[in-house]
Amino acid sequence: MHGPTLVNWLLALLATGAGTSCLVRLRHSPCAPGSGHRPLARESDAAEALMGLGMAAMAVTGATVPPAVWAGLFGLPATAFLLAAAHAPAGRAHRLHHAIGALAMTYMAFTMASTSGHGHHRAAALGLPLLTGVLLLYFAAYTVWTGSRLLRTPAGTLAVGTAGLPQACRLTMGIGMFAMLLTM
Template sequence: MHGPVLVSWLLAALTATSGAYCLSRLGRTPCAADAGAGRGHAHESDAAEALMGLGMAAMALAGAAVPAVLWVWLFGFPAVLFLLAAARDRTGRGHRLHHAVGGLAMTYMALAMAAAPAHGHHHGASTGAPLLTGALLLYFGGYSLWAGSHLLAAPGGQVSGSLRTAGLPRACRLAMGLGMFAMLLTM
């Protein structure tokens, strides 16, 4: 990521906190929002979101200092597994595809950072393919709006003022969607 240092640190703090929370949920009962998908899918989702949150924090701070091949294995391999799982099983397909898109986006950003010149990144200079970056920005911007609207809407259609059992995981998903959007925006 190339952008203001403060933004990188704030993004790292936000995504690391979200990732740590998802990691802590692995040993617990799935929240009400994920219970419909079944315990196995909820834990799969928690593991994927923990990996994504902690990985986004590491990429925001370390970025190009880590070899691209490590980022590719860390995010590309699980993305392919999610794609295969979504093709094989209809249960939780949308969530698995979302995790696959996230993993592939992280892989794309790592490869774009590796291909960028090591020195002299000027403001306004972009890395990666503009069309792909734009499509990913649209996806994660839309996902963030969707996640935010689901965070605010209570089952009765009223705005929820508290973060109940289902609210905090939704807030983490919103934070990670916004984090991904911010990382793509600074490419």
């Protein structure tokens, strides 16, 4: 990313914590019948783990990783989420959110690659201003919405396996995506 090094590392720590938490939830939530854990929740945990850990890696490595790697890492899941959302009404909004996040990560990777080390002006580092603005608005609104849902979680329920922890991870990643887009 184009922000100060300290901000990039703090963002990486925040995203790593959220991604790791999602991995722990994914590993400790059986998908067996009667377990009470829906397959859509496992899909969401996996997608959020990928996004959190991918955000951490992108914040630290930035443009040193070729855009094709980022495109494969995020573009393929984005396509899968878009197709799944088109064919299954259950979880459509959540899948669309994951697709938007993955596409935003791909967009940021290509923007970073096109503006790094080529003597471009700061205005060129913004990518497509309209698209960046729309993504900033989307993730700002998502963060406010997720934060309001977290505030409605009963006190003391931020433990693994409860409704509060996934909401806190989503809030963290929404803030992280907003910060990454802002520092682009």
